[in-house]
Amino acid sequence: DGGITQSPKYLFRKEGQNVTLSCEQNLNHDAMYWYRQDPGQGLRLIYYSQIVNDFQKGDIAEGYSVSREKKESFPLTVTSAQKNPTAFYLCASSFGTKETQYFGPGTRLLVL
Amino acid sequence: GQQLNQSPQSMFIQEGEDVSMNCTSSSIFNTWLWYKQDPGEGPVLLIALYKAGELTSNGRLTAQFGTTRKDSFLNISASIPSDVGIYFCAGQMEGTYKYIFGTGTRLKVLA
Numbered sequence: 001d002g003g004i005t006q007s008p009k010y011l012f013r014k015e016g017q018n019v020t021l022s023c024e025q026n027l028n029h030d031a032m033y034w035y036r037q038d039p040g041q042g043l044r045l046i047y048y049s050q051i052v053n054d055f056q057k058g059d060i061a062e063g064y065s066v067s068r069e070k071k072e073s074f075p076l077t078v079t080s081a082q083k084n085p086t087a088f089y090l091c092a093s094s095f096g097t098k099e100t101q102y103f104g105p106g107t108r109l110l111v112l
Numbered sequence: 113g114q115q116l117n118q119s120p121q122s123m124f125i126q127e128g129e130d131v132s133m134n135c136t137s138s139s140i141f142n143t144w145l146w147y148k149q150d151p152g153e154g155p156v157l158l159i160a161l162y163k164a165g166e167l168t169s170n171g172r173l174t175a176q177f178g179t180t181r182k183d184s185f186l187n188i189s190a191s192i193p194s195d196v197g198i199y200f201c202a203g204q205m206e207g208t209y210k211y212i213f214g215t216g217t218r219l220k221v222l223a
Contacts (some may be wrong), residue, residue: 006154014159020157035213042116042200042213050209058210090154097209101202 002027004104006091011109013078013085021076021107023091029096032074036060037088037106045088048095050075078109086111118201118214126222131188133217134203143204144184145211146175150197159186159197191220 004025013019023032031050035043045058049068063082068074074093078085088108092101118135135144143162147155159170161177161184168175172189182200188209201214 004154040203040215042118042215043202044213045210048209058186088152100143100206101158101211102157103147105154107150108152 004091004093004102006089006104006107008107009105011107011108013112016080017107018079021034021078021089021109022089023076023104024072025057025074025091025093025104026072027093027102028071029093029095029102030071031071031094032068033089033092033094033101034058034064034074034076037067037090042061046076048097065074073091085109115205116212116214118217121215121218122218122220125191126133126221126223127186127191127193128182129191131191131195131219132185133199134183135203136183136187137203137212138182138204139205140181141184141203142181142206144177145175145202145204146184146186147198147202148197149198149216155200169208188219191221193223195219196221201219 006066007022022076033048034046043077044060047066049055091104116135146158149155154198159175164181166177167180174187176185196217198218202211204211
């Protein structure tokens with residue numbers, strides 16, 4: 001089955017710790033995205049990547065980092081510099097940046 | 113960042129009723145998307161709209177791309193309990209890569 005997978009479903013972070021969220025897709029999509037979702041707000045773009053080995057900052061990139069070494073994978077690292085990391089993180093992908101985006105199931109990050 | 117105005121914020125309706133919700137923007141969009149999100153899950157694409165005035169159906173769902181290109185509407189007919197969830201619109205401005213998301217309409221259906 002084609003789709004987007006995210007892991008883990010839940011992630012706990014201790015103060016000062018970096019954590020990495022996984023996103024994998026087998027849809028042969030070129031573009032991938034990371035969004036943050038907070039209660040009562042629309043999705044906010046963290047980073048996006050149009051092709052392998054290239055990525056761009058979105059609206060709220062501070063405290064986050066990404067890599068795009070493979071077409072299928074776009075991991076997001078939440079660094080200790082992100083002071084308010086508790087949120088629901090959604091990964092999406094599309095054939096191109098002007099195409100329809102499809103979402104993964106999300107990872108909920110909680111701070112201990 | 114810019115966000116769309118989506119209304120209503122929440123709705124409580126009886127099973128069998130029709131539902132209408134909309135999104136408006138001050139900017140012109142060339143694509144509108146409608147998603148449904150269940151609690152703790154990722155959004156699922158319902159309908160995509162690509163032309164002003166376009167009217168597209170997906171089962172009991174019908175969405176329209178407003179003629180001004182600044183709004184879009186989603187209607188659900190004869191609601192059922194599994195329609196419960198949060199419905200999001202997303203719009204893409206011409207010449208940009210980014211989708212802007214509405215804040216969602218939370219739908220609750222009373223059996």
